[in-house]
Amino acid sequence: MSKPSIPQGTRDFNAEVVRKRQYILNYIKAVFELYAFEPLETPAMENLDTLIGKYGDEGDKLMFKILNNGISNPKNTEKSIAGFEKVLQGKSSSDLTERALKYDLTIPFARYVAMNHGRLIFPYRRYQVQPVWRGDSPQKGRYREFTQCDADVVGSRSLFNELELACIYHDVFTRLKINDYELRVNSRKILTALAEVCAEEEKVTAITTAIDKLDKIGIERVKEELREKELNEDQLSIIESYLTMNNCPAEEMTNEKKLTFLKDFFRDSDDGQKGIEELEFLIKNLPAANNIIIDLTLARGLNYYTGIIFEAKAPPTVKIGSIGGGGRYDDLTGLFDVPGIPGVGISFGVDRIYDVLTELNLFPEEVEAGITALFFNMGETESRFAFEVMQQLRQNGISAELYHEFAKVNKQFQYAERKKIAYAVIIGSKEIEQKYCLVKNLATGLQEVVVFERLNDFFNSK
Amino acid sequence: MSKPSIPQGTRDFNAEVVRKRQYILNYIKAVFELYAFEPLETPAMENLDTLIGKYGDEGDKLMFKILNNGISNPKNTEKSIAGFEKVLQGKSSSDLTERALKYDLTIPFARYVAMNHGRLIFPYRRYQVQPVWRGDSPQKGRYREFTQCDADVVGSRSLFNELELACIYHDVFTRLKINDYELRVNSRKILTALAEVCAEEEKVTAITTAIDKLDKIGIERVKEELREKELNEDQLSIIESYLTMNNCPAEEMTNEKKLTFLKDFFRDSDDGQKGIEELEFLIKNLPAANNIIIDLTLARGLNYYTGIIFEAKAPPTVKIGSIGGGGRYDDLTGLFDVPGIPGVGISFGVDRIYDVLTELNLFPEEVEAGITALFFNMGETESRFAFEVMQQLRQNGISAELYHEFAKVNKQFQYAERKKIAYAVIIGSKEIEQKYCLVKNLATGLQEVVVFERLNDFFNSK
Numbered sequence: 001m002s003k004p005s006i007p008q009g010t011r012d013f014n015a016e017v018v019r020k021r022q023y024i025l026n027y028i029k030a031v032f033e034l035y036a037f038e039p040l041e042t043p044a045m046e047n048l049d050t051l052i053g054k055y056g057d058e059g060d061k062l063m064f065k066i067l068n069n070g071i072s073n074p075k076n077t078e079k080s081i082a083g084f085e086k087v088l089q090g091k092s093s094s095d096l097t098e099r100a101l102k103y104d105l106t107i108p109f110a111r112y113v114a115m116n117h118g119r120l121i122f123p124y125r126r127y128q129v130q131p132v133w134r135g136d137s138p139q140k141g142r143y144r145e146f147t148q149c150d151a152d153v154v155g156s157r158s159l160f161n162e163l164e165l166a167c168i169y170h171d172v173f174t175r176l177k178i179n180d181y182e183l184r185v186n187s188r189k190i191l192t193a194l195a196e197v198c199a200e201e202e203k204v205t206a207i208t209t210a211i212d213k214l215d216k217i218g219i220e221r222v223k224e225e226l227r228e229k230e231l232n233e234d235q236l237s238i239i240e241s242y243l244t245m246n247n248c249p250a251e252e253m254t255n256e257k258k259l260t261f262l263k264d265f266f267r268d269s270d271d272g273q274k275g276i277e278e279l280e281f282l283i284k285n286l287p288a289a290n291n292i293i294i295d296l297t298l299a300r301g302l303n304y305y306t307g308i309i310f311e312a313k314a315p316p317t318v319k320i321g322s323i324g325g326g327g328r329y330d331d332l333t334g335l336f337d338v339p340g341i342p343g344v345g346i347s348f349g350v351d352r353i354y355d356v357l358t359e360l361n362l363f364p365e366e367v368e369a370g371i372t373a374l375f376f377n378m379g380e381t382e383s384r385f386a387f388e389v390m391q392q393l394r395q396n397g398i399s400a401e402l403y404h405e406f407a408k409v410n411k412q413f414q415y416a417e418r419k420k421i422a423y424a425v426i427i428g429s430k431e432i433e434q435k436y437c438l439v440k441n442l443a444t445g446l447q448e449v450v451v452f453e454r455l456n457d458f459f460n461s462k
Numbered sequence: 463m464s465k466p467s468i469p470q471g472t473r474d475f476n477a478e479v480v481r482k483r484q485y486i487l488n489y490i491k492a493v494f495e496l497y498a499f500e501p502l503e504t505p506a507m508e509n510l511d512t513l514i515g516k517y518g519d520e521g522d523k524l525m526f527k528i529l530n531n532g533i534s535n536p537k538n539t540e541k542s543i544a545g546f547e548k549v550l551q552g553k554s555s556s557d558l559t560e561r562a563l564k565y566d567l568t569i570p571f572a573r574y575v576a577m578n579h580g581r582l583i584f585p586y587r588r589y590q591v592q593p594v595w596r597g598d599s600p601q602k603g604r605y606r607e608f609t610q611c612d613a614d615v616v617g618s619r620s621l622f623n624e625l626e627l628a629c630i631y632h633d634v635f636t637r638l639k640i641n642d643y644e645l646r647v648n649s650r651k652i653l654t655a656l657a658e659v660c661a662e663e664e665k666v667t668a669i670t671t672a673i674d675k676l677d678k679i680g681i682e683r684v685k686e687e688l689r690e691k692e693l694n695e696d697q698l699s700i701i702e703s704y705l706t707m708n709n710c711p712a713e714e715m716t717n718e719k720k721l722t723f724l725k726d727f728f729r730d731s732d733d734g735q736k737g738i739e740e741l742e743f744l745i746k747n748l749p750a751a752n753n754i755i756i757d758l759t760l761a762r763g764l765n766y767y768t769g770i771i772f773e774a775k776a777p778p779t780v781k782i783g784s785i786g787g788g789g790r791y792d793d794l795t796g797l798f799d800v801p802g803i804p805g806v807g808i809s810f811g812v813d814r815i816y817d818v819l820t821e822l823n824l825f826p827e828e829v830e831a832g833i834t835a836l837f838f839n840m841g842e843t844e845s846r847f848a849f850e851v852m853q854q855l856r857q858n859g860i861s862a863e864l865y866h867e868f869a870k871v872n873k874q875f876q877y878a879e880r881k882k883i884a885y886a887v888i889i890g891s892k893e894i895e896q897k898y899c900l901v902k903n904l905a906t907g908l909q910e911v912v913v914f915e916r917l918n919d920f921f922n923s924k
């Protein structure tokens with residue numbers, strides 16, 4: 001037997017990590033619930049039919065496919081593949097695999113809505129917090145199994161949905177004390193309008209892709225890339241003026257000034273005007289405290305977006321980048337032959353948020369709090385007695401443990417300290433007789449005598 | 463595109479089901495925490511090496527294996543398998559698959575302990591609540607993806623662990639109001655002793671397997687099966703007297719009487735005496751309220767058990783059977799070359815417990831409670847105003863929703879009713895002017911006038 005290990009890009013979460021992740025997830029779920037979103041859970045596996053072709057060739061390749069049962073019994077890993085060849089002879093690839101692990105939460109959600117649209121009440125507001133799997137090369141901050149947290153509203157075109165989703169970002173991040181987050185916002189309609197103004201409507205994707213890289217490669221290389229896509233110098237100068245406006249320092253270029261610029265810039269474009277209206281509705285109705293910033297270079301990779309798009313960014317002091325994103329899409333369930341259900345949704349990047357909280361030291365101490373009391377094991381009779389006393393504490397909601405065997409007091413203290421247990425409770429034969437116990441606060445070293453019937457109260461008051 | 467569906471044996475959980483499952487899981491986790499167990503999460507996938515050969519041939523067959531990336535790109539399902547054959551030519555089966563979905567929580571836990579035993583503090587008490595996957599034929603109550611809830615203590619031989627695990631069953635089931643559960647208990651040492659007394663030590667598995675079926679097939683067919691295994695009539699009569707004692711009605715045969723019988727029956731067997739001591743420790747130290755029953759026919763399928771074994775059964779009025787089980791094992795991590803770590807653990811069957819609560823109508827009404835307030839949409843200005851009022855409620859912890867578009871009041875009432883929303887909050891132009899809103903309790907029909915600044919208090923007092 002070789003040394004045990006886990007698959008590349010996957011992780012075990014110990015108690016500390018589980019608790020810290022729960023701390024994040026509980027806030028996200030609580031805010032989703034306040035905003036009247038309902039939970040949904042879908043299976044880890046989907047039919048291959050449901051997933052294939054929805055994420056481009058790259059997605060099809062990175063998806064984890066599940067071998068059909070009966071195809072392989074690889075108990076003996078020495079065995080040649082000849083056996084499989086025989087099994088597979090003359091069959092199609094669907095005989096090899098018909099299922100895959102889910103790649104995101106959006107397509108399974110669309111599949112669920114398409115399957116249940118006759119029964120669902122629209123607008124349907126659902127949230128979903130589940131793992132997804134991708135066969136990317138693992139690297140820092142990128143895993144093959146990771147958790148997504150999505151909230152979507154489908155069956156409504158109202159911009160109130162976008163407004164609420166922006167508020168959800170604010171509420172979650174400020175509850176987590178990530179006060180300096182940034183919520184970047186743009187509209188796909190504005191990007192379409194930009195292509196229109198350049199008279200290159202069919203090149204919207206090329207333009208968007210190039211603009212998306214502005215931060216990384218600078219204006220000159222963006223222009224170069226666009227020249228390669230056969231945009232002429234007039235068109236490039238239009239795009240440059242659009243980008244220049246966006247890139248003014250924040251103090252000069254407020255959201256309001258950007259809107260004024262846009263209104264003039266896109267005065268002849270219907271798409272542009274619609275996109276501006278969307279942004280204006282958001283900016284006007286959001287409380288000033290929300291850190292929303294119109295970012296005209298924001299594009300978001302996924303092609304299904306059609307309106308407002310969001311990207312939540314970690315505070316600039318930590319170099320972590322995007323910690324969430326989303327936007328409006330028009331016809332997601334159309335993929336499953338149920339057209340005409342528009343939607344809008346956002347997602348939180350839990351792993352990245354975890355890194356932000358770690359770097360900024362924002363996990364509260366209580367998250368790591370361990371067990372409240374360790375009852376010492378002072379011998380056979382004493383331990384049975386201690387067990388009964390301990391059971392009363394547990395019934396009262398106080399977490400407690402009895403040291404598992406009779407051992408030197410020092411060893412038991414060491415165990416308590418290593419496990420960060422708050423109190424030691426010592427009941428020896430003398431204590432049983434006199435009906436009290438010694439309770440030692442392991443952080444301060446303070447020791448108190450507490451009579452048995454007051455032990456519950458003692459811990460309740462802590 | 464064919465009609466969307468999900469893989470056989472898997473399920474979508476809608477909001478109602480998620481909430482009911484959470485209700486169960488929250489109690490189980492809370493009790494685990496009170497008993498000083500720490501959470502652990504392991505990845506959905508494990509290396510095939512870790513899992514293969516641990517669950518018998520059946521397990522190896524039913525395990526869901528994951529196709530290695532790059533082996534298949536089955537976008538075109540018409541494509542013949544020839545392409546794969548080429549890829550696989552001359553390679554071993556590990557080139558086809560190297561990973562599988564976890565089949566239970568115990569082996570991944572053993573793998574984790576073996577990988578981390580230098581860092582862990584022993585005794586290590588962990589709980590784990592995660593899905594597992596098995597390619598069984600789906601049938602009522604049996605799924606291909608289901609949740610296991612395990613608690614194990616490793617690194618301790620103390621019987622206090624067994625005692626605590628029995629208490630955990632009691633605490634969880636009584637909190638869930640499953641008061642008439644039964645906790646069946648036996649010791650593997652007693653089954654070994656029975657084989658010893660029959661002078662057929664090597665037939666302990668055959669004897670155990672036959673006895674395990676007593677409930678279903680009756681004593682005569684058990685004897686028949688044992689005759690086929692070449693036990694003689696003397697041996698059969700020993701086994702029959704053992705079983706007869708067990709099968710007396712409960713009122714005649716208390717746990718204490720069973721212990722007395724056992725002490726005599728196994729007076730010459732060391733294993734027997736040890737098994738009896740284990741049972742006696744449990745029976746003597748458990749509060750009388752715990753529904754523990756010594757069941758000498760209890761065997762539990764998994765061969766790694768070596769001491770006390772448990773099986774929790776649903777109340778006899780619902781025909782659901784086992785809702786949990788577990789026991790002591792001696793050397794689980796030995797499978798991964800880390801010998802000498804004994805352990806004991808239990809498991810809760812969440813899906814079965816769900817069915818019990820449904821059949822006995824034990825889910826409290828609050829579990830299904832929906833959103834607290836629907837703010838009606840009475841027009842553009844009114845809805846923006848309502849949105850602001852609603853945001854204050856949400857900040858105050860009250861879940862609320864704004865109807866997404868201006869619509870007839872009746873339509874909005876219908877929506878609220880279908881979604882089981884508790885209150886309708888109506889703010890029209892008159893209400894804005896006069897700074898109050900109409901709040902209608904949708905269950906009672908009672909309508910009240912509440913001034914804006916008292917709205918928080920109004921809902922807090924509900």
